[in-house]
Amino acid sequence: MSLNVELLEQSFDKVKPRANEFAASFYENLFKAHPEVKPLFAKTDMGNQEKKLLNSLVLVVENLRNPEALGPVLNALGGRHVSYGAIPKYYGPVGEALLLTFEQYLAEDWTPEVKKAWLNAYKAIATLMLKGAGVDAPTKVKSEIAANSKQQAATQPIEQKIEEIPQVEPAEQILT
Numbered sequence: 001m002s003l004n005v006e007l008l009e010q011s012f013d014k015v016k017p018r019a020n021e022f023a024a025s026f027y028e029n030l031f032k033a034h035p036e037v038k039p040l041f042a043k044t045d046m047g048n049q050e051k052k053l054l055n056s057l058v059l060v061v062e063n064l065r066n067p068e069a070l071g072p073v074l075n076a077l078g079g080r081h082v083s084y085g086a087i088p089k090y091y092g093p094v095g096e097a098l099l100l101t102f103e104q105y106l107a108e109d110w111t112p113e114v115k116k117a118w119l120n121a122y123k124a125i126a127t128l129m130l131k132g133a134g135v136d137a138p139t140k141v142k143s144e145i146a147a148n149s150k151q152q153a154a155t156q157p158i159e160q161k162i163e164e165i166p167q168v169e170p171a172e173q174i175l176t
């Protein structure tokens with residue numbers, strides 16, 4: 001599997017002018033759909049956290065053409081997430097909230113191709129982070145991405161079948 005770098009870059013550029021708002025909406029979406037992850041952020045300065053999340057997304061998108069640099073950074077980020085309480089089953093909800101936020105901000109530009117590109121990118125990111133957290137194949141991360149939007153499901157029934165993110169492909173293969 002290879003990542004659709006151009007689509008990822010183009011779509012990310014479109015949300016950049018509203019980056020701060022985007023990050024706030026992401027956490028809003030995450031906490032609304034999955035209040036169980038809220039306690040993990042109990043002591044977190046959310047303004048600061050929103051900036052950190054954005055920086056990490058910028059770093060990922062800017063290095064999509066340079067995956068060998070991305071691997072170690074995301075492994076390390078995943079390693080740090082163990083101490084944040086980010087257990088593997090939370091990676092699905094986070095991906096779901098991220099995709100829903102892109103859908104809200106990209107509106108008509110949220111095409112099936114763009115959705116697929118971000119789904120693949122998130123799978124690659126989660127795989128690399130989980131690898132750094134010591135979670136290797138064949139652990140499965142449950143994902144409800146498909147269920148996050150009735151409209152999406154209606155326009156893209158194939159996505160309904162994606163219920164799990166299988167952690168079976170070496171991350172290097174996904175990113176190159």
Ligand code: HEM
Binds near residue numbers: 081129
């Ligand atoms: C694509 C996946 C993710 C990305 C890019 C990401 C990004 C980040 C970044 C950049 C930080 C700042 C601290 C650091 O650099 O170590 C952070 C902190 C944190 N993340 Fe994530 N994260 C992801 C997934 C998750 C998941 C699945 C959870 C679980 C709910 C989670 C929960 C947290 C928490 C609790 C913190 C600590 C906040 C604090 O410092 O108080 N993250 N994340």
